[in-house]
Amino acid sequence: MAPSLQHLLDRHALGLRLVVAGTAGSLERPVAWVSSSDLPDPTPFLIADQIVLTTGTQFGTAVSATQVEAYVARLAAAGVAALGFGTEVITAGPPSELAQACAEHGVPLFEVPYRTPFIAVIRYAADLIAEADRERDAWALAAQRSIAFAALRPDASHAVVTELARALGAWVVLLDAHAATIADAAADGGRLRGRDRLVERVAEEAQGLLRRGQRSGATFTSPSGTVSLQTLGRRGDLRGVLAIGGADGPLDAAAQGVVTSVVAITGLTLEQGGALGRAGRALRLGVWRLLLAGESDAAGTVAEELATPLPSGAVRVGVATAADDGREALLSELERAAALAVGDLFVAEHDGRLSLIASDTPGLDAVLEGLFGGTPGRHLGLSRAVGLADLALGVGQAVSAHAQAAAEGRSIERFGALAVGGMTGLLDAARSRPVAEDLLGPVLLADREEGSALVESLRQWLEANGQWDPAAKRLGIHRHTLRNRITRVERLLERPLDTFAARTEVWLALVSLEDAGSGSGSGSGSARD
Incomplete structure (x- = not known):
């Protein structure tokens, strides 16, 4: 512990007497050094937290209150810890002007008796400072030793x-x-x-x-x-x-x-x-390749040896990506999550993607939501619950789900939710709509210019699997009228609609327009009513 003015005052052999206590805490303020000076302005040669000893020679016998006030102000501005005044050299005690200035500036003032050499005060303070330094050195050595063992x-x-x-x-x-x-x-x-x-x-x-x-x-x-x-x-x-x-x-x-x-x-x-982490990633990639090759037993054994056991039972396969500048951060976060969920999460890098195997548990779902839900640019596709033996199937599902998540800007896409929409649910509206509008453009134009119902007639006919009577009945028209409309549609599209492939292509075009919110002309209803 660094010495303070109170330590010096407590040394009875020095005979120091406190005249001005200064501000609160001044007596316990750590002292960096003690030196003596009778210069009118010693501050260029001082350091902060230093005690200055003076005989008052610079003030002379006729003490000027202005001179003393300026002197103390300079000491206070320099961060001096205290001022010691040597008595019976110039004056019998500290001048009252000096005491008043010290009180105004919050600088402690103490009296050094004539019998006490300044060097005695300096030497005692130096001994205390050296002892404090030795204690801090011993503390530092003990702390470094504890940290080295840790x-x-x-x-x-x-x-x-x-x-x-x-x-x-x-x-x-x-x-x-x-x-x-x-x-x-x-x-x-x-x-x-x-x-x-x-x-x-x-x-x-x-x-x-x-x-x-x-x-x-x-x-x-x-x-x-x-x-x-x-x-x-x-x-x-x-x-x-x-x-x-x-x-x-x-x-x-x-x-x-x-x-x-x-x-x-x-x-x-x-x-x-970092070096161990890179080696671990390489080994986990080997485990992943063993799984894809159908060597689940060997993969499980290697994973156990790596202290990263594979999840058991039903699992979900995941494929994840992040923005280029965030990929390494995502991988590190997934690895930390896997370390905290041993046996429930396995992570590997494969084909430029981050691949994972996760236990099919709500707790782990919450972890993944936390990793992907709040960070832009991160996308995760999750498969249905599968067994490790069906990893290839799970990877395919995860890749499809990830592609959909990335295309639509979602953080997480689950294949189960994706499959609910069927094959048409996989259509990318932004990419398929221009193609649909180009394919059906002549029919859409005819409906707009003539007020016909060719698009709606086409949709109802396809909904009825190409059967004339059910479609005509639903449209409220005669079947010959419907035949004429479909024949005109074929002429406008410049293609016959007598094959399954042709009808499927036109049907997908209609679905793309409908999903994108496109109007379908001035027809009399909707195929989804």
């Missing part, structure tokens, strides 16, 4: 962060290269709870540092005090960010040394974790 644990990142928080009496957050939280700890070593907004702010600031790609630091002010951030890793290859906040005041040199050691350890840990 780094050897299986959960190295969490253990190191917890030890650092405990040592500093502050909260600590470790974020990865995508500003996602890897580990956090409160000052008591527990988890950092109830501070979601603060963690979000930390993540936002971390993203700014990571985007620059350079080793750097930053600070910002929060309700809990100053928060400092430091990047981890090399320039151009940043691995994460370490954030510290809630400490009692700025970190001293010893604390900064401990933080520096943690920056080195966590940077190395994340570097090693």
